[in-house]
Amino acid sequence: MNHSHYPKDDSFRVSLNGRYRIANLWQGLFFSALVIAILSLVALLYNVVDGAFGYVAYEYKHAPSEFTAKPLDQLNKQELLELLKTNLSSGAYKKLDNDKPMGERSKSVLVTLVLERLFQIDTKQTWSMTDSILHSNDIKAEVADKYPKAILEFRSWLTPVFLTTPMSSKAEFAGVRTAILGSLWMVGIAILFALPIGTGAAIYLQEYADKNFINRIIQTNINNLAGVPSIVYGMLGLAIFVRTFEGFTSGSMFGVTDSNGRTVLSAGLTMGTLVLPLIIINAQEAIKAVPDSLRQAAFGVGATRWQTVWHHVLPNALPGILTGSILAVSRAIGETAPLIVVGASTFISVDPSGPFSKFTALPIQIYQWTTRAQSEFHSIAASAIIVLLILLLTLNATAVLLRNRVQRKY
Numbered sequence: 234m235n236h237s238h239y240p241k242d243d244s245f246r247v248s249l250n251g252r253y254r255i256a257n258l259w260q261g262l263f264f265s266a267l268v269i270a271i272l273s274l275v276a277l278l279y280n281v282v283d284g285a286f287g288y289v290a291y292e293y294k295h296a297p298s299e300f301t302a303k304p305l306d307q308l309n310k311q312e313l314l315e316l317l318k319t320n321l322s323s324g325a326y327k328k329l330d331n332d333k334p335m336g337e338r339s340k341s342v343l344v345t346l347v348l349e350r351l352f353q354i355d356t357k358q359t360w361s362m363t364d365s366i367l368h369s370n371d372i373k374a375e376v377a378d379k380y381p382k383a384i385l386e387f388r389s390w391l392t393p394v395f396l397t398t399p400m401s402s403k404a405e406f407a408g409v410r411t412a413i414l415g416s417l418w419m420v421g422i423a424i425l426f427a428l429p430i431g432t433g434a435a436i437y438l439q440e441y442a443d444k445n446f447i448n449r450i451i452q453t454n455i456n457n458l459a460g461v462p463s464i465v466y467g468m469l470g471l472a473i474f475v476r477t478f479e480g481f482t483s484g485s486m487f488g489v490t491d492s493n494g495r496t497v498l499s500a501g502l503t504m505g506t507l508v509l510p511l512i513i514i515n516a517q518e519a520i521k522a523v524p525d526s527l528r529q530a531a532f533g534v535g536a537t538r539w540q541t542v543w544h545h546v547l548p549n550a551l552p553g554i555l556t557g558s559i560l561a562v563s564r565a566i567g568e569t570a571p572l573i574v575v576g577a578s579t580f581i582s583v584d585p586s587g588p589f590s591k592f593t594a595l596p597i598q599i600y601q602w603t604t605r606a607q608s609e610f611h612s613i614a615a616s617a618i619i620v621l622l623i624l625l626l627t628l629n630a631t632a633v634l635l636r637n638r639v640q641r642k643y
Contacts, residue, residue: 281622284615285391286362288369290376290383291405294353305344305352313343320351341394349406356405357383359608391616399582400598404609407602409617411584413624415497415577415592416566418585420628422501423508423565428558430505431512435554438513439520440542459510467574470503475575484589495576497585497592503571508561515560519553520546548639555636562628567621569596595621 297305300320301312308316314335318326329335329346338346348354357380360372365387376385398408434455442448479494480486482502523546531541578593579601585592595617602614 281615281618283362284612285619286389287365287387287612288360288372288385289388289609290357290359290380290385292355292357292380292383294355295351297352300347300351305347308344310340310343313340313347317343317346317350325350342398345394345398345406349401349403354403354405356607356609359612390612391619395613395616396620399584400580400593401582402580404602404605404607404613407613409595409598409620411581412593412595412598412617413620414584416594416596416621416624418497418588418590418592419501419504419572419594420562420566422498422588423504424558424562426502426505427509427512427561431509431557432516432554435513435516435520436542436547439517440538440546455510455513459514462570463507463568464570464574466503466507467571469506470499470571470575474499474502482589484587487589489589492589492591495591496589498588500572500575500577500592500594501588503575504565504568507568507571508565511564512554512557512561515557516550516554519550519557522553523549551639552636555632555639559629559632559636562632563625566625566628567596569600572597573600595624 300316301308303312317329317335321329326335335343358376360368365372373385376383395408396413397410398406399411401407438448438452474482475494482494482496482499483489483492484496484498485492527545527549528541531545532538536544572594577597578591579597581591581593583591599614599617599621602610602617605611
């Protein structure tokens with residue numbers, strides 16, 4: 234064999250050094266891409282956190298001394314109840330008591346009611362965390378000049394009360410409890426609808442369907458549907474689940490009379506339809522990854538195709554299928570456009586109690602708050618984004634743990 238075309242001596246070293254330079258260049262480019270991705274993520278998270286903390290200047294429309302001589306934080310639960318009962322109208326107090334018995338409410342909730350209904354906080358201005366830290370003295374001087382009667386405090390808008398309080402027209406007292414419950418209901422319905430149907434469709438296409446023209450068309454359309462804009466699915470949900478099947482989604486066929494088709498069930502089914510192509514494609518890939526020798530071995534000992542699929546293919550493909558469900562949950566919980574079309578409420582203070590309830594969701598709540606002009610709404614929107622990210626990571630972590638457990642089992 235003639236090896237004369239290979240470089241030798243000096244030319245070999247030059248060639249080798251050139252190849253190393255090219256390799257180092259590509260390594261540097263790949264590392265730069267990683268650094269840019271990490272910096273982008275850090276910038277996003279910092280921007281969110283920056284809005285959820287910072288100085289707030291506010292005044293009371295009614296001085297606390299008009300209602301109590303003791304500082305609010307020194308009042309016990311019974312004194313707070315008496316304060317509310319004495320100063321609220323009988324109708325307002327009765328309405329609060331009917332929503333939830335006042336005696337069963339925590340001290341922090343009663344304090345919030347006193348601030349909202351009696352003292353009535355009037356927020357003058359808010360500042361970001363960065364400005365609050367770097368320009369603290371300037372902010373204090375500005376408040377003393379512009380709002381001499383205002384109270385200035387460094388506040389975390391993300392508090393336990395924020396998580397357990399329903400929506401309010403005042404940003405200082407608004408919470409995300411109703412939105413969290415709405416999101417959980419919606420994602421639960423979407424997965425219960427899409428996961429079995431998507432897995433079944435994937436099994437048929439991968440294990441049973443012939444490789445003919447019609448099935449290739451079906452496969453192509455499923456792949457295309459995974460990239461369809463979410464607003465299109467919202468229009469589909471409006472036409473089918475809200476209007477055509479209103480009797481079912483409103484609950485009227487089950488005796489529910491105080492609802493229409495714009496329920497959490499319609500939203501869940503719409504989101505299930507949205508993520509269905511994603512689940513089918515991921516499930517197909519997971520089934521395809523199961524070694525064909527496993528199928529042949531099962532057929533060799535007399536197993537039917539269904540026995541082979543149920544006892545051998547599915548158990549080995551289940552971790553990959555669950556990975557697809559994680560991606561589906563991630564997409565479903567963050568979508569906004571379909572929910573707006575289907576009819577999610579932008580202001581609702583009643584928790585969803587079932588699939589036929591009116592609803593809102595965290596993305597809708599965030600969108601509604603960011604469109605408000607007042608800066609305090611932008612601060613609670615940033616806090617809601619943090620809650621949404623934590624909820625998403627929690628659901629994903631649960632799915633990952635379940636997948637790993639299944640993987641160890643099989």
